[in-house]
Amino acid sequence: MTRKTVIAQRRILKFRLVKLRLAKVRLVTSSLVTLSLVTLALFPRSVVASQEVTDRGFEIVEEMDRRSHGFKDFQAKLDMQIHNASGRVRVREMDVRGLESEDGDRTIMVLSRPADLSGTAFLSVTQGEGRRAQWMYLPAARRRRRIGGSQTDDSFLGSHFTYGDMAPPSIEGFSYRWVRDEDVVGSPGALVERCPSSCTEGAKRELLWIDTERYLLHRVDYFDSDGVHDRTLLITGYELVDGFWRAMHMEMVEVDGGGKTVLDWSELRLGIGLRERDFDPARLGEVR
Numbered sequence: 001m002t003r004k005t006v007i008a009q010r011r012i013l014k015f016r017l018v019k020l021r022l023a024k025v026r027l028v029t030s031s032l033v034t035l036s037l038v039t040l041a042l043f044p045r046s047v048v049a050s051q052e053v054t055d056r057g058f059e060i061v062e063e064m065d066r067r068s069h070g071f072k073d074f075q076a077k078l079d080m081q082i083h084n085a086s087g088r089v090r091v092r093e094m095d096v097r098g099l100e101s102e103d104g105d106r107t108i109m110v111l112s113r114p115a116d117l118s119g120t121a122f123l124s125v126t127q128g129e130g131r132r133a134q135w136m137y138l139p140a141a142r143r144r145r146r147i148g149g150s151q152t153d154d155s156f157l158g159s160h161f162t163y164g165d166m167a168p169p170s171i172e173g174f175s176y177r178w179v180r181d182e183d184v185v186g187s188p189g190a191l192v193e194r195c196p197s198s199c200t201e202g203a204k205r206e207l208l209w210i211d212t213e214r215y216l217l218h219r220v221d222y223f224d225s226d227g228v229h230d231r232t233l234l235i236t237g238y239e240l241v242d243g244f245w246r247a248m249h250m251e252m253v254e255v256d257g258g259g260k261t262v263l264d265w266s267e268l269r270l271g272i273g274l275r276e277r278d279f280d281p282a283r284l285g286e287v288r
Helices: 002-044 045-068 281-286
Strands: 073-083 088-099 106-113 123-129 131-138 142-145 174-181 187-194 206-211 216-223 231-242 244-254 262-272
Touching: 045 206, 045 244, 073 174, 073 231, 123 281, 131 281, 142 244, 216 244, 231 262
Parallel strands: none
Antiparallel strands: 073 088, 073 262, 088 106, 106 123, 123 131, 131 142, 174 187, 187 206, 206 216, 216 231, 231 244, 244 262
16 A cells, blocks of 8 residues: 555544534534424513513502592692600601692692691602602791602601602502512502612512502501611501592601601592692792
8 A cells, every 4th residue: 555545544533523423413403403402492480470470560560550540639638657666656647638630649748737737848759760859948047958869768757657658659660570479468469679769789678568559558567778677667547538438547666776666547539629830839938
């Protein structure tokens, strides 16, 4: 066998080995692609389920919001009792008015008691996408001040409610996730998680207990940015007023501190003919 023949046979053998290796790679790649397709076909629910719980959570809250709107405006008296851990109680009494508006729902509160706070007024306007504008009028100083976004979590009048809590309710600017179905005060209900924009790590989230028979909110658990449950809002005493269910009793309970703030509503009237100019920040000191 000549040297040329030996070299030619080696080249042929090398070429066959390369072809064999390529065939194995194609087989493995094809198997992996097939496996991926089968996996997607068998287990698409991880993606779909995530979207479903988000959609369902929003749908529940959206229906609750839809049923609570349409009253146009309201007027009521509010009694606020602030209980500290040692049992001391401070009382604030105020007149409250509210207005539904395409430019943003509005609420104004004017204190009548205690005497040293009489005439203090608080105005809150919802501006869409979860944004709000708030002002406080201080009669002693005869001036109006804007409540900044950094003050949203500050205590409202020394209570366990914050400035943000006292704004007109809005479903915009939040993300929602259905957690599970469960009975709520003896009726079919659902537990829904709410977060600002998205429930990322460090976001202050809330858990909502909603009666899905009448779509009424009965409880909210609040969690701080570290995920610690720090407050619970209990909502009871629902009354049907002119076709709208309204909660007449609320309690914001401090989980660890032992204090709480109680809100009792009375003399509620709907559709009394209020206008946007009644909620003008420039006239805040004139409201009585």
